[in-house]
Amino acid sequence: MQVDSYRFLPRSFRPLYEGRGAFPGEEHPVWAPFEKRLSASRIALLTSAGIYLKTSQPSFDLDGERERPEWGDPSWRVIPSNAKPEDFAVAHLHINDEDLLADPEIALPVGMLRRLVEEGVVGAAAERQVGVMGYQDRRLKDWRETTAPAIVGHLREQEADGLILAPA
């Protein structure tokens, strides 16, 4: 069974995604082998749902996006694995955030990952997960030059053996 990639996308948006090929300069394969056993590995999560901690972190810059609709805030947030769902806020103008706020596990399944660690399926969960806001300037300049290297540094510091990314 193959997923219909456009099932929930408005028809007029489809040409913005379909048949556009690789991102310029990103045609070649990239591959980092996963060498350890899962039960001996530390796994990190990344969500692009615009999740941040409402009491201690700034929101993603939605006013900036309202002023410049082609732009999206390229910054990132550290989301501690032990943060409570009620600490979360969502800043993303392209999705309805009701379900996300009711159950952040649908975008950042830290609780389920913890359960798999307790069961011994996974060795460990990273202590600090990563949040970004997925709507970005098409050229991805800030993500490439600033955000991606910073996230890589963070994942190395966390000693993550692998990363699960979930777009919103």
Next chain:
Amino acid sequence: MPVLARWIEAAGIPTVTVTMMPAVAEERRAPRIVGVEFPFGHAFGVAHDRSTQRHVLELALRVLAGASGFGTRVDLDVEWPVPLREAYRAWQPKEPSPIVKKMLEARANAARS
């Protein structure tokens, strides 16, 4: 997001992208892909449905740790439990995003002129 996965992978950290648009992730050359036929904002399934969330996470872990090579894609055979028309409306923001608003205005202006 698939491009971000590529940059992280290129730095030596294995990645898997869980996405509702796996065909697009393939075009953008993401290293490992798990496809889900779920509405946007719901990569791991229905709110509070721990069973589906677990399925998705376990599949993502299997593909992350066990994929044999670049471009591996595995789709999850789970149907969204809400009728399409309702689900289609439910995931969308209450007001159009700034870029959609701009596109709609441009279309309206073109129709007027």
